[in-house]
Amino acid sequence: MPGGYDALSFVRVLHDWPVSTARALLRKAHAALVPGEAGPRTRTRASALGVVRPLPEIATPGVRQMPPGEGRAGGDRAGSMSGMETLDLARLQFAVTSGAHFLFVALTLGLATVLAVMQTRATLKRSDTHMRMTRFWGRLYVINYAMGILTGLVMEFQLGMAWSGLTHFAGNVFGASLAMETLVAFFIESTFLGLWIFGWDRLNRWAHLGVIWVVTITAYASAYWVLVANGFLQNPVGAEVVDGALRLTDATAVLANSDALLPFAHILSGALVVAGFFLAGVSAYHLRRGTAEQEFFRRSLRIGVFITLPALLANAAFGGVQFPSLQPMKRAVFAGREAEIAQLQAEMVTTYGPGDYIPPTAPTQAGAMIMLGVFTVLLLVSGLSVLLALFRRTVPGVRAWYLLLIAMIPLPFVSMIAGWVFREVGRQPWMVNGLLKTEDALSDMSPGTIWFSLIAFTTLSVLLVAVNTWILARSARQGPEAPATGSAPAEPTPVLAF
Numbered sequence: 001m002p003g004g005y006d007a008l009s010f011v012r013v014l015h016d017w018p019v020s021t022a023r024a025l026l027r028k029a030h031a032a033l034v035p036g037e038a039g040p041r042t043r044t045r046a047s048a049l050g051v052v053r054p055l056p057e058i059a060t061p062g063v064r065q066m067p068p069g070e071g072r073a074g075g076d077r078a079g080s081m082s083g084m085e086t087l088d089l090a091r092l093q094f095a096v097t098s099g100a101h102f103l104f105v106a107l108t109l110g111l112a113t114v115l116a117v118m119q120t121r122a123t124l125k126r127s128d129t130h131m132r133m134t135r136f137w138g139r140l141y142v143i144n145y146a147m148g149i150l151t152g153l154v155m156e157f158q159l160g161m162a163w164s165g166l167t168h169f170a171g172n173v174f175g176a177s178l179a180m181e182t183l184v185a186f187f188i189e190s191t192f193l194g195l196w197i198f199g200w201d202r203l204n205r206w207a208h209l210g211v212i213w214v215v216t217i218t219a220y221a222s223a224y225w226v227l228v229a230n231g232f233l234q235n236p237v238g239a240e241v242v243d244g245a246l247r248l249t250d251a252t253a254v255l256a257n258s259d260a261l262l263p264f265a266h267i268l269s270g271a272l273v274v275a276g277f278f279l280a281g282v283s284a285y286h287l288r289r290g291t292a293e294q295e296f297f298r299r300s301l302r303i304g305v306f307i308t309l310p311a312l313l314a315n316a317a318f319g320g321v322q323f324p325s326l327q328p329m330k331r332a333v334f335a336g337r338e339a340e341i342a343q344l345q346a347e348m349v350t351t352y353g354p355g356d357y358i359p360p361t362a363p364t365q366a367g368a369m370i371m372l373g374v375f376t377v378l379l380l381v382s383g384l385s386v387l388l389a390l391f392r393r394t395v396p397g398v399r400a401w402y403l404l405l406i407a408m409i410p411l412p413f414v415s416m417i418a419g420w421v422f423r424e425v426g427r428q429p430w431m432v433n434g435l436l437k438t439e440d441a442l443s444d445m446s447p448g449t450i451w452f453s454l455i456a457f458t459t460l461s462v463l464l465v466a467v468n469t470w471i472l473a474r475s476a477r478q479g480p481e482a483p484a485t486g487s488a489p490a491e492p493t494p495v496l497a498f
Contacts, residue, residue: 087439089450090162093457095424097155099417100461104148104468106416109223109268110275111141112216114307123209133300135200136480137279140472142197147468149190151461158457162450163431165441170246170432173239173254174229181225189218224264231260234327234423236432246435258325263423266318270419272311273378274412279304280385281409282476284402296480301405305389308382316375319419327433329357330426333364359428367422374415381408 115138122130160167167175192214199208232239238253239246248254283301291297323331329348332340341358348357381404388401427433431441 085447086445086450087442089447089454090442090445091438093158093162093450093454094155095421096454096458097151097158097461099420100465101148101151101155102417102420103413103465104144104151105223106267106271106274106413107144107278108141108148109219109271110273111137111144111278112212112219113272114275114279114303115141116212116216118303119209119212123205129296129299132480133296136296137300138196140282140475142193143471143475144468145193147464147471151464154457154460154464158453161453162443162445163441164443166431166436168245169436169441170232170236170239173236173246173248174232176248177225177228177232177254181222181229185218185222185225189215189222192218220268223267224260227260227264227267228255228257231257231263233432234427235259235325236435241435246432262318262322262325266315266322267416269311269315269318270412270416272307273315274416276304276307276311276382277378277405277408277412280308280405281407284405285476286479288399288402288406291479293480302389305382305385305405308378309386312375312379312382316379327427330359330364330422333359333361333426334368334422336365355429357429359426363421364426367418367420367425370418371415371422374411374418378408378411378415381405 115134118130118137119134121127122134192211195203196208196211196215199211203211232254235257236246237257238248238250240249241247254260280301281304283297283304286293286297287301326334329341329344332344345357349355385401385405388398429437429439431438
């Protein structure tokens with residue numbers, strides 16, 4: 001994530017602490033609050049008649065089912081008010097922490113691509129202007145990247161603490177992609193980013209250019225591995241259930257999952273939209289102030305504007321081709337087709353047993369409508385901006401246009417978060433679609449524990465987002481005259497000695 005957003009090593013370490021150490025205490029507290037509920041639990045669901053029955057096996061294409069009676073991770077929390085409260089709080093906690101991290105990821109992915117192309121142009125043409133642009137925008141990229149690592153750690157910690165059922169049931173499959181994201185992508189990305197930061201005026205210009213391309217490619221690889229994990233949760237293929245846990249059987253099916261590849265392209269194009277409007281908005285701010293760096297920000301504004309339109313069109317295309325493959329219930333809820341929703345609910349009750357299989361309607365529909373509405377606004381502004389930017393003489397003189405571009409900076413972030421809400425909330429009540437319910441993936445935590453962690457993680461996430469926004473705005477206002485990324489310290493003035 002778009003900056004470092006999942007690591008199996010953290011998940012395993014965190015499970016050893018919150019799930020092994022804290023679980024014993026939580027069980028004692030739960031036993032004290034709910035007398036008579038002791039011993040191992042089986043995965044059941046309370047029917048409307050009060051008869052507790054095992055959850056039937058699920059027929060999911062590409063996944064071999066376990067024999068009846070083997071059981072799965074998780075337990076029966078359906079009838080417990082405290083259990084449902086804990087579930088809702090845990091879901092809110094995950095939404096806050098992962099949503100906060102996603103903000104950093106979007107800008108990091110987009111800016112990495114822009115920087116690589118900028119530095120390529122500067123290296124090939126020996127353009128001082130493009131090299132200064134690379135250093136200035138690179139400074140903002142590094143700030144966002146560093147703060148994004150911190151939000152990623154917060155997200156991983158809460159994942160390990162609150163969702164042990166997920167990793168115990170599906171960790172053998174989706175955990176491998178998270179490990180690859182950490183070892184192959186994030187470690188290499190951060191290492192080469194350090195070389196890029198400190199390699200200015202020290203590395204050969206071609207070697208330094210190669211370094212930023214490694215950073216960009218590994219950032220893409222990081223996003224890909226994360227989406228492989230998420231795509232498996234959306235569409236679990238290439239695995240079988242053995243002894244109550246998933247086991248990988250076909251790595252190719254997991255890696256080529258359409259629910260990973262298409263969202264990957266969708267996210268990358270969306271990140272370019274974020275970066276394009278970020279460049280255009282910051283440049284418009286300086287041009288409106290009458291900065292002395294007119295040529296610098298005029299070029300930056302044109303680059304940002306010309307990125308946005310093709311990125312928006314690609315984003316719409318990759319989003320559109322995903323729609324037919326969405327879960328049927330998610331499509332029905334989005335369209336508001338009540339008859340189809342009722343039919344799908346009845347079919348799922350027949351297949352999986354009694355329960356509510358309709359995702360939360362309001363956030364699902366709101367996420368989709370906000371995403372599409374903001375996209376429409378961005379497309380109109382981008383089209384108008386491209387027309388204005390085609391005429392070089394109009395760039396320095398249209399102040400109302402500058403205000404419009406400045407106002408557009410947060411909108412791509414809003415659209416991406418809204419799309420993420422639609423994707424994730426719309427597949428509820430499943431954590432692993434058709435195999436593991438969200439409530440069964442939850443760790444054994446009391447409402448008091450999850451309240452405490454929710455307040456702590458939310459406070460920390462909001463603080464990190466606020467600090468990052470303040471530092472980015474402060475650094476962007478300073479302009480290219482501020483110390484650039486990788487600037488060497490000034491030579492000390494020699495002192496005469498007698």
